[in-house]
Amino acid sequence: MNKADRWIHQKQLIQLISAHFKEVTRQPAVIFWGIIFPILMALGLGIAFTRQPDIVRHVAVIEENADKSAEIAENEKTESLIDHFLETHASKTAGSDGRPPQYKITLTDEKLGNTTFIFTKTDWRHAMVRLKRGNIGIIMDEKNGRIQYHFDPSNTDAHFSYLKLSKIFNPNSAPYEVTSDQETPDQKSVSVRPLTVPGTRYIDFLVPGLMAMGIMMSCMWGMSYGMIDKRAKKLLRRMVATPMKKSYFLISLMTVRIAMNLIECTLLFFVAWLVFNITIQGSVAGLLAIFLAGNIAFGGIAIFISCRTDNTEIGNGLVNAVVMPMMVLSGVFFSYHNFPDWSIPFIQKLPLTLLTDGLRSIFIEGAGFAGVMFPTAVLLSIGICFFSVGLRFFRWH
Amino acid sequence: MKNEPVIDVRNVHKSFKNVYAVKGIDFKIFKGQSVALLGPNGAGKTTLMEMIEGIQKPDTGDIFINGRKWKGNERDLHRIIGLSLQETRFIDRLTVTETLKLFAAFYELGQARVDEITRIIGLDEKTRSYVVNLSGGQRQRLALGIALLNNPQILLLDEPTTGLDPNARREIWSILGSLKKHSQTSLVLTTHYMEEAERLCERIIIIDKGQILKQGTLAQLVEENNGDKVIEFAIEESGTAIHRQRLESEFQIVWDDNGDKGFITLSRIENQLPEFLNVLNRNNLRLRHLECRRKTLDDVFTSMTGRRLSE
Numbered sequence: 132m133n134k135a136d137r138w139i140h141q142k143q144l145i146q147l148i149s150a151h152f153k154e155v156t157r158q159p160a161v162i163f164w165g166i167i168f169p170i171l172m173a174l175g176l177g178i179a180f181t182r183q184p185d186i187v188r189h190v191a192v193i194e195e196n197a198d199k200s201a202e203i204a205e206n207e208k209t210e211s212l213i214d215h216f217l218e219t220h221a222s223k224t225a226g227s228d229g230r231p232p233q234y235k236i237t238l239t240d241e242k243l244g245n246t247t248f249i250f251t252k253t254d255w256r257h258a259m260v261r262l263k264r265g266n267i268g269i270i271m272d273e274k275n276g277r278i279q280y281h282f283d284p285s286n287t288d289a290h291f292s293y294l295k296l297s298k299i300f301n302p303n304s305a306p307y308e309v310t311s312d313q314e315t316p317d318q319k320s321v322s323v324r325p326l327t328v329p330g331t332r333y334i335d336f337l338v339p340g341l342m343a344m345g346i347m348m349s350c351m352w353g354m355s356y357g358m359i360d361k362r363a364k365k366l367l368r369r370m371v372a373t374p375m376k377k378s379y380f381l382i383s384l385m386t387v388r389i390a391m392n393l394i395e396c397t398l399l400f401f402v403a404w405l406v407f408n409i410t411i412q413g414s415v416a417g418l419l420a421i422f423l424a425g426n427i428a429f430g431g432i433a434i435f436i437s438c439r440t441d442n443t444e445i446g447n448g449l450v451n452a453v454v455m456p457m458m459v460l461s462g463v464f465f466s467y468h469n470f471p472d473w474s475i476p477f478i479q480k481l482p483l484t485l486l487t488d489g490l491r492s493i494f495i496e497g498a499g500f501a502g503v504m505f506p507t508a509v510l511l512s513i514g515i516c517f518f519s520v521g522l523r524f525f526r527w528h
Numbered sequence: 529m530k531n532e533p534v535i536d537v538r539n540v541h542k543s544f545k546n547v548y549a550v551k552g553i554d555f556k557i558f559k560g561q562s563v564a565l566l567g568p569n570g571a572g573k574t575t576l577m578e579m580i581e582g583i584q585k586p587d588t589g590d591i592f593i594n595g596r597k598w599k600g601n602e603r604d605l606h607r608i609i610g611l612s613l614q615e616t617r618f619i620d621r622l623t624v625t626e627t628l629k630l631f632a633a634f635y636e637l638g639q640a641r642v643d644e645i646t647r648i649i650g651l652d653e654k655t656r657s658y659v660v661n662l663s664g665g666q667r668q669r670l671a672l673g674i675a676l677l678n679n680p681q682i683l684l685l686d687e688p689t690t691g692l693d694p695n696a697r698r699e700i701w702s703i704l705g706s707l708k709k710h711s712q713t714s715l716v717l718t719t720h721y722m723e724e725a726e727r728l729c730e731r732i733i734i735i736d737k738g739q740i741l742k743q744g745t746l747a748q749l750v751e752e753n754n755g756d757k758v759i760e761f762a763i764e765e766s767g768t769a770i771h772r773q774r775l776e777s778e779f780q781i782v783w784d785d786n787g788d789k790g791f792i793t794l795s796r797i798e799n800q801l802p803e804f805l806n807v808l809n810r811n812n813l814r815l816r817h818l819e820c821r822r823k824t825l826d827d828v829f830t831s832m833t834g835r836r837l838s839e
């Protein structure tokens with residue numbers, strides 16, 4: 132190929148890419164379903180499944196004064212620790228119908244979710260009744276200037292309340308003597324390490340899945356429509372009656388898809404980063420590699436399934452036949468490990484599973500470039516195989 | 529090499545699953561000629577054109593373009609041929625200019641040629657409209673413009689004006705008319721409008737059921753067999769065989785397929801029309817319809833097949 136020829140061909144490719152890009156981006160529906168919709172889905176599902184519901188627990192506080200005479204209490208003017216704390220820190224709601232007042236403390240915690248404790252002053256008898264009914268899990272009282280907690284040690288929920296409460300009322304002491312090998316048993320340093328750090332939340336699981344799904348959908352629907360529709364319109368036939376290079380036609384379709392998918396995934400990541408602070412824990416080069424391989428795999432499959440038909444209905448059917456099973460099996464939204472054991476090895480070899488798992492391993496597990504070499508290579512081979520077979524049988528007329 | 533045909537179709541046959549579409553067609557087209565393939569729907573025109581265009585392959589027979597077969601010469605032949613298919617729809621949301629630019633790129637042509645073509649096809653005002661918003665006539669002109677982009681030696685147009693209103697049709701005709709005047713392009717077009725064939729092409733090939741019925745210049749086709757005038761008539765209670773026989777004993781009559789209308793070809797209306805009316809009178813036949821006119825290609829077609837060109 133001489134220089135002039137190469138320039139001609141570049142011009143062909145550039146014009147084809149530009150035409151296809153315009154064709155795609157000038158359809159508002161494409162922008163919505165291809166780019167905005169996945170982001171909305173991530174936001175919706177991410178918020179629905181990532182935010183902890185508020186926890187509400189009832190606590191009975193034994194009023195010693197209830198037993199003693201009111202005078203003594205007033206005379207001594209010894210306000211108990213609990214009372215003092217509640218009066219100063221909690222919001223008080225007067226009890227109606229002669230019921231005792233309630234105090235409410237809400238602990239806001241972005242990581243663990245909010246916890247609200249509602250304290251009701253009562254006597255031992257009532258407290259025990261409510262404990263037995265399961266209305267409350269823990270009873271507090273005070274003896275000799277020390278707050279005591281009464282609960283069933285085998286009740287983990289009560290245990291949880293105890294830990295929280297003891298932290299509120301005795302901020303300077305850990306509920307247990309915590310000793311660590313490395314750290315000095317400085318009690319202030321003892322803190323809860325919640326497991327909801329970026330990487331283990333549902334949103335972290337979801338975003339790579341949505342990306343993989345987006346790549347598959349956009350390649351399969353977009354490319355097969357781009358080919359079948361042009362065949363039905365006899366535009367393909369018109370185009371190959373010119374000196375157009377046939378492979379350039381397919382390459383341009385693929386290029387436009389990859390560009391669109393790149394935009395989609397980048398925006399999706401950006402929004403998820405803004406809202407949920409998700410991160411890429413592994414290798415960005417590896418991410419790009421598996422992203423490209425995924426595009427090529429699904430682009431190849433799309434070319435293969437639309438290599439003959441000129442009927443968009445048949446095309447839709449074929450796309451559905453490929454896409455639907457993978458949508459169900461490949462664990463885009465929920466882990467596929469819930470499927471029967473015998474099916475797992477099969478599921479893991481589906482292109483969408485390879486792509487989803489590959490993306491997740493980079494986003495969540497921090498896999499490096501080498502870690503995604505295998506799925507990348509498999510996806511590439513799938514793409515190249517389907518591409519060559521599709522091209523071989525491609526009906527231009 | 530003046531006499532080497534630009535298109536040489538030799539005994540070409542083509543059949544589909546259960547349709548024998550082209551049954552042995554032969555013709556040659558020389559440089560600068562314009563030829564119409566005239567025939568009704570289903571005659572096999574498109575199939576024949578697409579074989580010439582290299583889109584379909586003949587089952588048997590050969591097609592030479594500039595003395596070369598398609599096989600192995602696609603790249604070169606695509607460069608010298610311009611064509612429009614019977615119906616092509618371009619990319620909906622691409623503008624006229626963008627569509628022309630895309631196709632221009634296939635031929636290594638640039639903006640200058642795009643502008644030139646836009647002027648030729650009279651779409652200057654529409655350059656920024658999406659293809660989907662063009663009228664039928666404008667779309668056909670765009671298709672024609674794309675066919676003309678590479679300044680083709682051979683222009684192949686499949687039904688360039690079918691389905692267009694008379695105005696839109698005349699616009700296409702005037703573009704092609706001026707093209708003929710200013711270039712040496714050889715033109716082949718298919719049509720089932722005889723006016724189109726008469727107006728644009730010096731040579732006409734009438735095709736029916738996959739075969740050539742007749743070919744020649746308009747004058748040759750029309751004047752063949754005793755005369756270039758026609759009486760077209762219909763009589764009351766036409767169908768009856770007796771009436772027909774009586775007329776047929778005196779005139780050579782072609783009946784159309786329903787046996788409703790009769791056609792008499794003649795050369796001198798002044799003599800023969802009174803004679804015809806006399807015969808009707810004597811036989812007590814009453815006319816429902818009578819028309820005397822110049823013979824048309826449609827008449828030629830009807831005289832050979834009993835059918836009209838365009839139903």
Ligand SMILES: Nc1ncnc2c1ncn2[C@@H]1O[C@H](COP(=O)(O)OP(=O)(O)O)[C@@H](O)[C@H]1O
Pocket residue numbers: 544545547548549567568569570571572573574575576
């Ligand atoms: N791809 C095809 N498959 C089956 N039959 C076809 C095909 N193309 C054309 N035909 C049939 O061949 C005959 C000639 O068609 P065509 O060449 O389109 O005629 P025309 O262009 O003169 O109207 C018709 O009977 C048509 O139905």
Ligand SMILES: [Mg+2]
Pocket residue numbers: 573574575614686687
């Ligand atoms: Mg046709």
